[in-house]
Amino acid sequence: MKAFIDNYKSVVVQMATPFSVGTGFYLKEYNLLVTNEHVVRQNKMVVVDAEGMSRSLLDVVYLDAKYDLAFVKAPVEHHMGDAQIRKQLVATEGDTVMAVGHPFGLKFTATQGIISNVAHHQGDIQYIQHDAALNPGNSGGPLIDGQGYIIGVNTFIIQNGQNIGFSLPSNYLAQALDEFVRGGGKSGVRCTSCANIVFEPNPEKKYCPHCGADILMISDLEDYTPSGFRREIEDVLSTLHYDVRLTRRGPFNWEAVVGSAKVILSYHEETGMIAGDAVLSSLPKDNIKAIYTYLLQQNDKLRGLSLSIRNNDILLSMVMFDNYFTPESGKNTIQNLLETANQLDDVLLEQYGAMKRPD
Incomplete structure (x- = not known):
């Protein structure tokens, strides 16, 4: 798996906001940066730093608290690499995987582990359970299989759980990307009640036009003011x-x-x-x-x-x-x-x- 590491150094990015730091990764097919929603929560823009680009303030274009996913608009000029995602999960228990990211805000690291469960359920969402070390700061990074494909988005760990980590399977990511693309480049937020994506401008303002639940659009987020x-x-x-x-x-x-x-x-x-x-x-x-x-x-x-x-x-x-x-x-x-x-x-x-x- 070491052969894939050099490629991912130009794919994985550092993300920072006034509230948190995390990891993301670039998908050339969609020209988007992917991360966790909790990494960029309450922010219209995020600071991104990567090997293939200069440090930049970029727009958040998609927030999805249901699946803990967020998309960030890629910079116009960059030299980031490319990575492929498995649009259908083919992993099984016992497979070797690698989690890459920027733990604690440090530069690129990669940790290897084994999948112990491909169907760990948290509510109605299925997660990949593995023991590739996840730490604060590499949330939002990719989980990679033995062929170098992205099979998950690193999402959360069990505190004091001896490196028990959980990643959102890539089929959820592929579905979210396809739904987002259908918005024609408009920013969007997934409603946590009915799970529909609401695109800007929202005709119902603060409410989901599909189910009437409260929803906060990206354009309505307040700019951060230090105190x-x-x-x-x-x-x-x-x-x-x-x-x-x-x-x-x-x-x-x-x-x-x-x-x-x-x-x-x-x-x-x-x-x-x-x-x-x-x-x-x-x-x-x-x-x-x-x-x-x-x-x-x-x-x-x-x-x-x-x-x-x-x-x-x-x-x-x-x-x-x-x-x-x-x-x-x-x-x-x-x-x-x-x-x-x-x-x-x-x-x-x-x-x-x-x-x-x-x-």
Whole structure:
């Protein structure tokens, strides 16, 4: 199955909203990105990052809470790969499968497992039960069979269930895609009461025209507005000329890029701590002593920042607390972190032989 992994690196995408992060995948046949509904819930747009495209804010065009599916409009320009889905499920118990995605918001990973049940029922929906590890962040990614076909959409796990995961079979996905295509490119939402797809514009506004049940159309979703201290952080990022919509990674995390450096900002509401971390590079096998000496020397010079080693990675970090945070101090500290990270990663790579971390 390893032969399929490289292809899926250009198919699988990272997705992020102000509320959550997850995984999706591109289907060339439909020119759509597929993910879980719970990953993009309450959002008209989602941030998508992938190997074959630049980070972009893309439109959500289909929401389906019944089957936990969502479709996102693909960007006009991209170099994403292609993958095929099994439109009829042919998997059986004992088959080897692979779940791919971005667990915990990290870059591409693939985990192998075995199907234990192809007919696990949750209400009136049948799921594939397997033990390929699913983690927060790779919801919405594809489940792949031994021939490289997508046979499911990774949907949920049992907490403390020893890697027991569940994927929506691809025949449900194929059916939803065909129904959506019949809408002629219009955005749509599946009614959770009668299961019909309601396309924009909805003549009945807030009600399903088929059964009269309440329905919330994509066009009626409210734009996200940050509140409290999160707004202060985003105001600082705006003054540093970032499009804050592209930086959001869930409710309390932001990712900012400057030059070759990438910084993750996190806010812990309970303690009031704002942490910023940039992974600069990884330790090489040789010349480690010289790198340690350089890091210690830099720590004597840095103000408000610190260099450290985590596992094999070299980190540049900062910590602030919201009760001492002002627009000026926040801007100065975060800007210092970004600019110093962009400088030091080049020094470590070019002068000390540190290893570049994969994006």
